């Protein structure tokens with residue numbers, strides 16, 4: 001037998017496969033609502049004006065070289081990134097107990113966070129993590145890769161196309177104390193359904209009571225409401241309440257730096273002493289995994305975050321993206337309810353938040369959209385709102401109406 005005979009053929013990644021099928025489709029009115037990447041009103045990738053500007057600055061800076069960054073990344077980047085998510089006047093930052101490590105975007109932050117917990121969390125029983133049902137599909141593989149078994153907690157209620165709040169609280173209450181819960185910080189992927197502030201407060205109460213550990217995944221800060229502080233509310237509230245937690249942060253979406261892989265892991269322990277020990281171990285892990293993170297994207301983000309004028313420009317760019325998405329939600333909702341009088345309630349389209357919307361349509365209806373109308377979406381009925389624009393939203397609404405009738 002040949003050496004590699006025992007290697008089974010793995011299926012292609014479904015979301016990247018969907019993009020490839022879309023690209024090879026020659027139908028002029030085709031629509032891609034699969035991948036969660038921002039597109040402008042002409043369906044083009046958008047380089048943020050502020051990113052163009054800092055790009056120029058970097059390219060013309062004679063002091064820029066191609067040396068290695070430190071193991072934990074560019075210090076002025078990680079410090080500013082921590083302030084961005086935790087708030088500039090965060091008590092945890094003041095008390096010097098935030099450990100920040102630059103990672104390979106949000107995926108790398110999830111991986112490093114999971115690896116760290118796998119090695120160092122004081123597990124009372126088997127290594128397990130609770131993931132929302134549903135969640136970003138990659139969470140499962142990321143935790144399995146480091147020997148942590150994924151379990152799920154109820155999150156989405158198909159009957160209301162909203163949050164299964166009772167189910168969520170129920171599983172926080174019934175999980176063994178000190179369990180690890182992965183929670184999306186804002187703009188939940190794939191549902192677009194976030195808890196309200198009152199619900200967050202109650203979630204924090206139960207988390208504290210049961211001494212659970214919160215693994216926050218923050219991949220969309222700014223994308224939910226268009227406001228960076230607003231979208232960090234839950235994280236900051238949990239820190240203020242003293243919930244033990246870590247945060248995975250990505251600049252892929254909010255800075256449009258998908259391919260540059262700019263992210264960070266922030267661990268927030270109760271003391272500076274614990275922070276120092278955690279940082280030393282994260283450095284050891286990082287060294288063996290990637291040695292040190294890539295420099296370019298972190299330099300771009302660092303320039304934006306550390307310059308007040310550029311920071312304001314970035315906020316404007318974020319409002320442009322979030323605003324266009326919110327406009328598309330309104331337009332789609334109006335077309336369905338007023339123009340086509342599509343059967344059913346479509347209010348969730350405007351109530352959901354962020355890049356994605358869970359339409360509530362079935363697998364068969366999702367497949368029919370692709371087969372009959374060349375509209376590409378995942379079979380769970382999730383659509384990326386960023387794939388809609390003023391030129392195709394009517395075509396999409398018309399065909400959605402047809403498949404649900």
Ligand code: PMP
Pocket residue numbers: 036104105106107108110136184189217219250251252258263
């Ligand atoms: N977490 C969630 C919930 C996401 O949706 C994504 C992007 N799809 C990520 C993390 C990580 O993305 P990236 O590695 O590109 O930052």
